[in-house]
Amino acid sequence: MTETKDNNFNSNGKNKKLDLENGHGIQKTFGLAGNLLLAFKTIGVIYGDIGTSPLYVFTSIFPDPPTDPRDVYGTLSLIIWSLTIVPFFKYVFVILRADDNGEGGTFALYSLLSRHSGLSIRGVNRDDLTIANCDSMSTHSIKENLNFIKRSKLVQRVLLVLVLFGTSLVLGDGLLTPAISVLSAVEGIIIPVPSLSSATVPISCFIIICLFLVQRTSRLAILFAPIVSLWFISLASIGIWNISHYPSILKAVNPYYAFEYFIRNGSPSFQVLGGVLLAITGVEALFADLGHFNRISIQISFTFFVFPSLSLAYLGQGARLVLDPAVSENTFWLTLPSTNGPIYWIVFVLATLATIIASQAMILATFSLVRQAMQLDCLPLLEIVHISKEIEGSIYIPEVNYILLGSILIIILVFQHSSNLTIAYGVAVASVMLISTMLYAIVICVVFNFPVIVAIVFFLIFGFIDGAFLGSTLLKVKSGGWFTLAIAIFLLFIMLIWRWGTTLKVKYELRNKTRLDDIFASNFSEKEKEVQESDSGHSDEILQTIERQRSENIQLQLLGTGFPVNRLPGIGLFYKEAGMGVPLSFCHFVRHFPAVPEILIFITIRPIPVPLVGEEDRLIVKKVGNYEKVYQVIGRYGYTENIYQGEEFITKLITAIYEIDPKTKTILENLKNEVVTYVIGHQKLVARSNSRWWKRAFLEIYSFLVKNSRQIYANWEIPVDDIIEVGMKIAI
Structure with a gap:
């Protein structure tokens, strides 16, 4: 591994640089002023969904007065109490502690569990545990203490399916959030202008179209926090105004009324949890967007601003419902101080802007999740466009954007x-909440090393609550909840098929990896031995002779045929799926075209279960035996990073090679004039004649996905003219 010193890292390898604008991948610590500023910024990013819930919660709970x-x-x-227990306690003060070097979300939990269990994305890669900017167990400790995840392949598969299903549910939820948020806001126009009731759908569609068309060039994020802050202030103000008309509603904070409701109404009251769940939608955003902020900033903003505002809003709506049950028809808009005055229209504008921002946050989260899934070999490759030079996580994926829009x-x-959408809404939210609870319970044991009883107690308490919400939403599956569930299952199927096919290719290459000694018949080492044996009494002459031979460009020959292999000027990168050894593409290439570049590099791009890999840990470079200017390289990338193999990467690569082999100095000095060739293997999986029907079907689906996905190098920013593809078929 190449080693470099960096004054920005402390003795524990933790990055000391603090980036207030994005804070991507590190858990930042600031003073009071810095945390308050960051807390203000969280308001415009992670609370859009939960903040717009008052628009439709009570209308969903009480379709009739x-x-x-x-x-x-x-x-x-x-x-x-749902707001208190789930977002406030469970997420803000418990689950946020399970950050993966500053990153949050289900992929972060999976990353933590994988790394602390000694697992990797591809192959057996224990050197991944040594990266400086990531907390991890040592290889030694993993060997001595194999946990239940490491010991059981079944547990590993179940863990992966849980994470992918949770991701699929969030992606499916991304379809409903913009639709229900924008519709519920636009429907506010019906109260003062009933004649426009038929226009709510066209207006909503127009807003959605405009929102998606500006994704590539959006620069309005700076206004998100002020707008959403004004929205929460309006919620709190309206709530206080409504409470003033019926102060006795404050008694509802007593949990007695919740228990009394269930006791009095019996089993039918269980269904109301589906509507209550709508009040806490967006809780996963608290965790998933952790990488852009820090734990303290989220705790400050939710505790002192978001939670009080939402509580006052719901208490106010409850007060008006007691006084006038008829407002349940459209609770939020009918409980405003006026139904056609300046205040009403100001709130209408704020509500529309808040729902647009909530939709925007969900769209960006979808882009981020899709990229993470691609980096973990769980989705076909798609085009990724960076819309910001300053914020690495600010991306745009055209295909996903237009699929979402349609x-x-x-x-x-x-x-x-x-109101029709609220029926379908909630299944995904409740399912992801339960999956997060399950994963965090495992994290308690595997990562935090707490006693098993702590994990059991945590799971029993929060698993019961999440299970109750999920059970209630499952009652709505027939009447619309099936929609998001079907989408999630479809996405899960695609992810599993892609992961399965990619794993098959990796395993095939690992099983069939070879060495240069199995390809070339070089007499270089034999000449050295002959010189040493014949001139055993002349050590100086021996050294001079060996050095002279090493300085020569020794002729390579193909093993068996003895056909000469020429060394041509330039740099050649032969890519392989995993592990050390010679890639299959090189074997096919050199037997048909017996010529190799002067600098021959066998490189593996390795996705690893960490959010970010520092540049000092990016490359692992090794020389291959006694072969002249032949190297093995591993490039490691985290699941939130994009892979770059362009001119800047080549410079860093040759510099790293020069550190272990000074003979490449002339190459480094004239790098701009060197010809760089990228050789990519293109393997096609085909079924054997005796394969089972399901394997044939899955291979056909995988081949279809491969055919309609981007090439692996499409997002690497390398010139297409410098790429050579070597195709081969693999019988499975």
């Missing part, structure tokens, strides 16, 4: 009203 005030008290108590427009046209 409530006939008993105790029902309002009971459901309101459930909402307040799907959301169809959803709006089919469901027509936000």
Whole structure:
């Protein structure tokens, strides 16, 4: 491994640089002023979904006006305590502690568990545990203490399926969030202008189209925090105004009313949890967007601003429902101080902007999740466009953008009203909450090394709550909840098929890896031995002779045929799927075209379960035996990084090679004039004649995905003219 000193790293290898703008990949610590500023920025990014829930929660719970005030008290108590237990306690003060070097989300939990269990994405790569900018167990400790994840392949597969299913659910949820948020806001226009009721769908579609068309060039993120902050202030203000008309509603904070509601209404009351769940949608954003902020900033913003504002908003709506049950038809808009005055229209504009921002946050989260899935070999490769030179995580994926746009427009046209969408909404949210609880319970044992009883207690408490929410939403599967569930299952199937096919190719290359000694018949080492044996008494002459021979460009010959292999000027990178050894593409190439570049590099691009890999840990460079200017290289990339193999990478690569082999000095000095050739293996999986039907079907699906995905090097920023593809078929 190449080693470089960096004054920005302390003795533990932790990055000391603090980036207030993006903070990507590190858990930052600031003073009070810095944390307050960062807390303000969180408001515009991670609270859009949960902040727009007051637009439709009570309307979903009470499709018909409530006939008993105790029902309002009971459901309101459930909402307040759900906000307290799930987002406030479980996520903000517990799960946020399971960050993966500053990153959050289900992939971060998977990364933590994989690394602390000694697992890797491809092959057996224990050197991945040595990277400086990542907490990890040592190789020694893993060998001595194999946990249950490392010991069981079944547990590893179940863990992967859980993570991928959770990701699929979030992606499916990304279709409903923009639709329900924008529709619920635009429907506010019906109250003052009933004649525009038929225009809500066209207006919503127009807003969605504009939102998706500006994704590539959007530069309005700086306004998100002020707008959403004003929205929360308006929620709190409206809530206080409504509470002033019926202060007794504050009694609903007593959990007694929640229990009394269940006891009084019996089993049918279980269904109300599906509506209550809508009040906490967006909780995964608290965790998933951790990498852009820090734990303290999220705790400050939620505790002192978001949670009080939401609580006041729901208490105010509950107060008006007790006084006038008829407002349940459109609770939020009918509980405003006026229905056609300046205040109403100001709130309408703020609501529309807030829902657009909530949709934007979900779109960006979808882009981020898709990229992470691609980096972990779980999705076909798609084009990634960077829309910011300063923020590495600010990306745009055209194919995903237009698929989302088309799907959301169809959803709006089919469901027509936000009340119809609330039926389909929630299944994905509840499922992801339960998956996060399961993963965190495992993290408690494997990563934090707490006693098993702690994990059991955590899972029993929060698993029961999440399970109750999930059970309630599953009751809505027949009437619309099947939609997001079907999308998630479809995405999971695609991910598993892609992962399966990619794993088959990697395993094939690992099984069939070879050495240069099995390809070339070089008499270089034999000449050295002959010189040493014949001139055993003349050590100086021996050294001079050996050095002279090493300085010559020794002729390579193909093993068996003895056909000469020429060394041509330039640099050649032969890519392989995994592990050390010679890639299959090189074997095919050199037997048909017996000529190799002067600098011959066998390189593996290795995705590893960490968010970011520092440049000092990027490359592992080794010389291959006694072969002149032949090297093995591993380039390591985290799951939040893009892979670059362009001119800058080549400079760093040759510099790293020069550190272990000074003979490449002339190459380094004239690098701009060197011809660089990238040789990529293109393996096609084909079924054997005796393969089972399901394997044939899966291979056909995988081949279809490969054919319609981008080439592996498409996002590497390398000139297409410098690439050579070597195709081969692999019988499975």
